[in-house]
Amino acid sequence: MELLQAIQLRRSVRAFESTPVSDEQVNSLIEAAVWAPSPLHQQPWSFVVIRGAEAKAKVKQLCQATKQAVIDGGGPGWVGKYSFDFLDQAPVYVAVLFDPKKAGLGSFFNQSRGAMAAAAAAVQNLMLAATGQGLGSLWLTFFDPLKMAQALGSPEGLDVAGIIPLGVPAENPKAPPRKAPKVFSDFYGQ
Numbered sequence: 001m002e003l004l005q006a007i008q009l010r011r012s013v014r015a016f017e018s019t020p021v022s023d024e025q026v027n028s029l030i031e032a033a034v035w036a037p038s039p040l041h042q043q044p045w046s047f048v049v050i051r052g053a054e055a056k057a058k059v060k061q062l063c064q065a066t067k068q069a070v071i072d073g074g075g076p077g078w079v080g081k082y083s084f085d086f087l088d089q090a091p092v093y094v095a096v097l098f099d100p101k102k103a104g105l106g107s108f109f110n111q112s113r114g115a116m117a118a119a120a121a122a123v124q125n126l127m128l129a130a131t132g133q134g135l136g137s138l139w140l141t142f143f144d145p146l147k148m149a150q151a152l153g154s155p156e157g158l159d160v161a162g163i164i165p166l167g168v169p170a171e172n173p174k175a176p177p178r179k180a181p182k183v184f185s186d187f188y189g190q
């Protein structure tokens, strides 16, 4: 698949077939992920491949807790209708964790954004590779990331960039239109 085609074809998929996704497939997606750039090449990411019922239940539980907190806090009305059923459907998820201390020279200024940026690039690589294999994916962040890291048994100090449910898509979502990019010349606003 052409790169631009994969970039444009990737959709956030929230309905999956039960068709299995093999370890080889998942490993190939993680292989794509780790070719992402990272500050000082510190590669701040790590991955938890989630297939088991207990880990999946913990993920769903933390997502539902966050949904309830948003509802209780008077958040937007659509949240009440947001369903995590796709978490029951997807045969596998990949949690992408990162070490905020591995932020390149940013760490010198107490900035961790470089680590999250690198993890985000890894997530996008993984999702594009999934698209290339005909798999659907979703970048899920609807949870407390530090609680999620803990629930997944991660060492202290790691953060979660996202959990990516993967599977054969059971829907073909329409591409949400993109805004025209703000592009300036030499200086912002020009």
Ligand SMILES: Cc1cc2nc3c(=O)[nH]c(=O)nc-3n(C[C@H](O)[C@H](O)[C@H](O)COP(=O)(O)O)c2cc1C
Residues within 6 Å of the ligand: 010, 011, 012, 013, 014, 138, 139, 140, 141, 142, 143, 173, 175, 176
């Ligand atoms: C950092 C990030 C977090 C996201 N978190 C969620 C999420 O928790 N739940 C969800 O359904 N979609 C989530 N999305 C997906 C966006 O809703 C989606 O990318 C956007 O609507 C555009 O649709 P597309 O991905 O099909 O182009 C997230 C996307 C990004 C980049």
